[in-house]
Amino acid sequence: MLNAFLRTAVGAGLVLALAACGGEPTESTTGGAAAAGGDTIKVGLLHSLSGTMAISEVTVRDAELLAIEEINAAGGVLGKKLEPVVEDGASDWPTFAEKANKLISQDKVATVFGGWTSASRKAMLPVFERHKALLWYPVQYEGLESSPYIFYTGATTNQQIIPGLDYLKEQGKTKIFLVGSDYVFPRTANKIIKAYAAANGMTILGEEYTPLGHTEYSTLTNKVVQAKPDAVFNTLNGDSNVAFFKQLKSAGVTAESMPVLSVSVAEEEVTGIGVDNIVGHPVAWNYYQTTENAANSKFVAAFKAKYGDAKVTSDPMEAGYNAVYLWAEAVKKAGTVEVEAVKKASGGIALERPEGLVTIDGETQHMYKTARIGIIQPDGLIKEVWNSGEPIKPDPYLKSYPWAGSLAS
Amino acid sequence: MTAILEKPPVTPAPVKEPRDWRGPALFALVAVIGLVVMPLVLEPFRLGLLAKYLTYAIVALGIGLAWGQGGMLTLGQGVFFGLGGYAMGMHLKLNDAGDGLPDFMVWSGVETLPALWEPFRNPVFAIAMVVVVPGAVAWLLGTLVFRQRVRGAYFAILTQALAAAMVILLVGQQGLTGGTNGLTNFFEFFGQDVAADSTQRGLYFTVAIVLGVLFLGAWQLQRSRFGRLLLAVRDGEDRVRFLGYNPATVKTITFTLSAVMAGIAGALFVPVVGIISPALLGVVPSLELVVAVAVGGRFALAGAVLGAVLMGYAKTYFSEELPDAWLYLQGALFILVIGLAPKGIIGFFRRKDVTA
Numbered sequence: 170m171l172n173a174f175l176r177t178a179v180g181a182g183l184v185l186a187l188a189a190c191g192g193e194p195t196e197s198t199t200g201g202a203a204a205a206g207g208d209t210i211k212v213g214l215l216h217s218l219s220g221t222m223a224i225s226e227v228t229v230r231d232a233e234l235l236a237i238e239e240i241n242a243a244g245g246v247l248g249k250k251l252e253p254v255v256e257d258g259a260s261d262w263p264t265f266a267e268k269a270n271k272l273i274s275q276d277k278v279a280t281v282f283g284g285w286t287s288a289s290r291k292a293m294l295p296v297f298e299r300h301k302a303l304l305w306y307p308v309q310y311e312g313l314e315s316s317p318y319i320f321y322t323g324a325t326t327n328q329q330i331i332p333g334l335d336y337l338k339e340q341g342k343t344k345i346f347l348v349g350s351d352y353v354f355p356r357t358a359n360k361i362i363k364a365y366a367a368a369n370g371m372t373i374l375g376e377e378y379t380p381l382g383h384t385e386y387s388t389l390t391n392k393v394v395q396a397k398p399d400a401v402f403n404t405l406n407g408d409s410n411v412a413f414f415k416q417l418k419s420a421g422v423t424a425e426s427m428p429v430l431s432v433s434v435a436e437e438e439v440t441g442i443g444v445d446n447i448v449g450h451p452v453a454w455n456y457y458q459t460t461e462n463a464a465n466s467k468f469v470a471a472f473k474a475k476y477g478d479a480k481v482t483s484d485p486m487e488a489g490y491n492a493v494y495l496w497a498e499a500v501k502k503a504g505t506v507e508v509e510a511v512k513k514a515s516g517g518i519a520l521e522r523p524e525g526l527v528t529i530d531g532e533t534q535h536m537y538k539t540a541r542i543g544i545i546q547p548d549g550l551i552k553e554v555w556n557s558g559e560p561i562k563p564d565p566y567l568k569s570y571p572w573a574g575s576l577a578s
Numbered sequence: 579m580t581a582i583l584e585k586p587p588v589t590p591a592p593v594k595e596p597r598d599w600r601g602p603a604l605f606a607l608v609a610v611i612g613l614v615v616m617p618l619v620l621e622p623f624r625l626g627l628l629a630k631y632l633t634y635a636i637v638a639l640g641i642g643l644a645w646g647q648g649g650m651l652t653l654g655q656g657v658f659f660g661l662g663g664y665a666m667g668m669h670l671k672l673n674d675a676g677d678g679l680p681d682f683m684v685w686s687g688v689e690t691l692p693a694l695w696e697p698f699r700n701p702v703f704a705i706a707m708v709v710v711v712p713g714a715v716a717w718l719l720g721t722l723v724f725r726q727r728v729r730g731a732y733f734a735i736l737t738q739a740l741a742a743a744m745v746i747l748l749v750g751q752q753g754l755t756g757g758t759n760g761l762t763n764f765f766e767f768f769g770q771d772v773a774a775d776s777t778q779r780g781l782y783f784t785v786a787i788v789l790g791v792l793f794l795g796a797w798q799l800q801r802s803r804f805g806r807l808l809l810a811v812r813d814g815e816d817r818v819r820f821l822g823y824n825p826a827t828v829k830t831i832t833f834t835l836s837a838v839m840a841g842i843a844g845a846l847f848v849p850v851v852g853i854i855s856p857a858l859l860g861v862v863p864s865l866e867l868v869v870a871v872a873v874g875g876r877f878a879l880a881g882a883v884l885g886a887v888l889m890g891y892a893k894t895y896f897s898e899e900l901p902d903a904w905l906y907l908q909g910a911l912f913i914l915v916i917g918l919a920p921k922g923i924i925g926f927f928r929r930k931d932v933t934a
Contacts, residue, residue: 219905257901262760262855264897267627271898274623288759292853295763299773313685351749352758360687380746381758576687 209252210245210506212237212493213272215283215293220260221382221407225485226285228437229307230255232486233282235475236493246497247504254278262292269296269304279506280305282492285485287311287353294319303508305496307489309432309454311357312565313576318508320515321535322488322495322527324455325565326361328557332540333402333430333453334365336555342399342428343371348389348413351378355404358432360576361567362402368572374398379405384412390420393427401429410434414446424449424544435483436551444549454484455538456524457551465523481549482523491522495529495536526560535563612786622775629782629850631890632789634867635883636843639789640836641871642882643796647805648832649812650729653864654737655840657744658712660859662841664748665711666848667761668695669704670772674765681763686753694754701768708845709838716837720830727826729815738861745860760855767849778850785846789883792839796879799835808832873915875922884923 214233216226237251245251254276256268265284272278273296280303284290290306297304297318309324337345347362349355359376366373374396377389390413393401405413410431417429430451436458439447458469458481468490472482495518500506503514516531528537537560543551567573617625637655644650671680672695678684679691698704719740723733748755755761770777799805810818811825818825848854857863867886874885892911896904919925 218902255901257897257904259897262762262857263851263853266762266851266853267630267894268897270623270626274621286758288855288857291759292762292855295773295852311685353752356752356757357685378750380749 207249209250210247211252211254211276211278212496213269213276213278213281213283214253214255215258215265215268215272215281216285217260217289218255218257222258222260222285222289224441225407225437226258228480228483228486229285229489231476232472232482232490233307233493235472236490238475239471240493240497246500247506251493251497258283258289262286262288265289266292266296269293270300273297273300273302279303279500280496280508280511282307282489282496284308290314290319291353301508303496303511305489305492307492308485309488311354312361312567313357315533315535315565317512317534319534320492320495320529321533321563321565322492323485324538324540325535325563326358327564327567327570328455328538328540328561329432329453330358330361331365331570332557332561333432333451333542334362334369334371336451336453336542337400337402337428337430338369338371339555340400340428344374344397344399345371346374346393346396346398346401347376347404348393348401349376349378349404350381350383350406350409352381352406354406354433358404359402361573364572364576379409381406381409383409386413386416389413390416390422393417394420394422398427401427403429403431404433405431406433408441410438411442411446414442414450418446424451435485436481436549437483437486439545439549439551440481444545444547447545448547449544451542451544451554452551453540453542454551455541456484456487457541457543457553458482459543459550459552460524460541462521462523462525464521468523484524487523491520491524491527491536494520494522495527499529528560530563533563533565535565537562609790612790613783617779617782622778625782626778626850627890627894628887629778629785630847631887632782632785633843633847633850634870634890635886636785636789636792636846637840637867638871638874638882638886639792639796639879640839640843641867642876642879643799643839644833644836645868645871646876646878646882647800647812648808648829650829650833651731651734651868652737652833652836653734653861653868654739654741654744655836655867656741656859656861656864657737658716658837658840659844659847659863660744660748660854660856661712661715661844662708663844663848663854663858664755664761665698665704665707665841666845667764667854668698669701670764670767670848671761672699673701674763680756680761682756682759682761683753686757688753692754705845708841712837712841712844713834716834717830720833721826724826724829724833738864741859741861741864745856748856748859756855758856760853760857761848762853762855764849764852772849772852781846781850785850788842788846792842793879793883796835800879804828804831869912871922873912873922875919875924877921878924881922881924888923 214230216230217223218227234253237253241250254272256272258265258268272281282305284293284306285308287310293304294316298316304319305322306319307322309329312326347359349359363373428451432453434452435454469482473480498518498520499511499515503510515529519526519528525539530537539560540557541553542555543553546552567576637659641655644652749758764772766772767777807828811828815825870885870889871882873889875881893908896907
């Protein structure tokens with residue numbers, strides 16, 4: 170028993186020695202190739218490559234790598250090639266913060282493209298603000314945020330949720346049932362939906378949440394069917410959609426009798442849910458693989474060439490792909506990768522992207538985006554049936570909507 | 579309870595071995611490495627990571643005490659880690675918010691500060707709660723289950739269910755707890771800029787010293803008569819009961835101590851890492867720590883500490899080197915260690931004749 174103390178100390182010493190070794194290789198990177206010092210410009214890609222979010226986030230990482238490859242093939246930025254540094258956020262919010270810190274302080278990247286869940290963004294936000302470094306966040310989210318060190322290339326609420334509600338209203342659907350996963354995006358989205366409904370003569374028949382990853386939907390489906398809504402607004406995420414749509418189908422619900430409008434189901438997810446279960450239901454996004462323009466044909470072809478013919482492209486992937494181009498454009502305009510100069514140069518940059526014209530709003534660092542409602546087709550792709558006509562100015566705090574006054578205070 | 583413990587020992591006191599100074603000397607060496615060498619060698623980012631591993635090591639120390647010494651396989655230490663962490667997080671959030679509301683309440687539509695939050699404005703109250711809340715919860719749970727002689731797998735399942743329930747509760751009460759996002763974006767830590775290198779350095783020393791002190795405390799406890807009784811309970815609970823001791827009391831005290839350690843670790847984790855969220859205290863992180871203790875060696879307190887630091891470091895190292903495949907390596911490391919050394923890494927250093 171006496172010697173346990175000894176062994177303790179040996180063990181702890183061993184660990185500390187290991188930790189010290191770990192410190193070494195990093196020092197070489199700090200000294201040498203700073204972001205713009207060498208022949209390359211380092212950029213960080215920080216998505217979940219493991220854990221529950223990996224299935225979605227890996228595709229965004231792939232799209233960003235494609236953009237980097239294309240930009241390098243065209244000569245790079247400021248005469249230098251981009252060098253991606255990939256890290257795994259592991260579907261774990263503190264890990265996102267740790268890896269963001271590592272990319273900024275160890276790798277000295279010029280900017281980071283990363284995140285998917287709001288929780289991961291909230292965890293990274295203080296790291297980027299503290300180091301005055303840049304994050305490009307590529308996913309639609311719940312709004313009510315505008316960090317000076319984050320660019321939001323996905324939709325905010327007035328570019329996705331509100332157009333979705335406008336569409337339902339236009340279709341004469343006034344009795345709505347809300348179904349969502351239990352986390353920040355659905356809860357905040359539903360708050361906005363309730364305020365919209367109150368101001369637009371719509372009724373909310375029910376509001377139900379299930380934990381992320383939940384797959385038992387018979388009780389909930391019964392509740393929905395008994396409430397007899399005109400439509401369901403669905404903010405479920407991930408696997409839950411598979412079980413939910415299957416259950417709805419077996420309860421006899423069809424897209425005609427009770428359309429379910431989803432805001433987190435894109436091309437990628439349709440395959441997982443099974444086209445048969447979800448065909449005919451509407452979704453709200455800013456981009457579909459079928460969106461028709463030259464930039465999109467090129468993007469879809471390049472993506473399939475690099476990653477395989479069976480791959481589909483989706484809204485968050487396109488937003489990640491855009492983020493790299495938008496940042497590169499801002500760097501070219503600024504003539505440097507220095508963060509404040511890039512921020513300053515970014516306002517007003519307009520590029521023809523696969524989703525159409527995207528313009529950076531310098532004030533909020535969100536994008537002008539066109540809202541598009543689509544219907545899921547039997548081949549698994551999504552066909553646009555409605556769009557907002559022109560890019561909508563981002564309004565993360567919904568200041569221009571009188572009914573939303575109490576939300577953004 | 580003390581009356582019970584003061585009963586004369588049933589077996590004669592073991593023969594005193596000659597004092598061995600190698601142990602304390604090595605402890606001193608590790609302390610020097612930890613408190614002098616590391617802060618000099620590591621850059622701020624790496625030092626911060628080491629501070630994080632050391633907070634895990636504090637939880638592991640508690641697991642080592644409860645599981646290794648007491649035989650209580652607790653799969654829910656994340657709950658106590660979280661209680662301590664949220665107590666600290668709530669104070670920091672209120673301190674940053676000043677007269678206003680914490681940021682997440684604003685976007686969750688909460689208009690007045692919930693009554694539960696109000697007392698956490700007071701730093702003394704918040705720090706007291708870091709110890710009191712996890713301790714009280716563990717004491718209550720221990721009193722209820724150990725008296726009913728719930729043990730083994732049933733106790734493990736119970737603690738795991740507690741961790742799962744805690745996560746659901748925190749996520750569901752978004753306006754009160756920040757939901758899935760948890761509490762993050764802290765600015766000030768007791769008058770210091772929490773992100774400043776000097777503050778982080780100070781926090782590292784704090785964590786290292788707290789770990790050292792708790793380790794010495796646990797070490798003393800393990801060597802004391804109480805420690806022997808705890809081992810006896812682990813190896814033959816019924817026999818201990820027939821000898822006139824109450825195993826439930828011994829187990830409750832130990833479980834409470836391990837919970838308090840986890841609470842302290844959680845409170846230190848918050849300023850070091852800058853976030854506390856339900857993801858940190860669910861079933862998976864609780865299990866990860868038990869795995870770390872198993873890898874290090876659960877039968878020695880040092881094994882627990884070693885395992886936590888080693889697994890934390892391995893996670894960082896593998897994920898930085900191989901972001902696409904690091905989980906496989908992490909898993910392989912675990913299988914390898916447990917396969918080759920069922921008593922963990924520390925088992926390699928142990929003399930065969932030592933069993934405890």
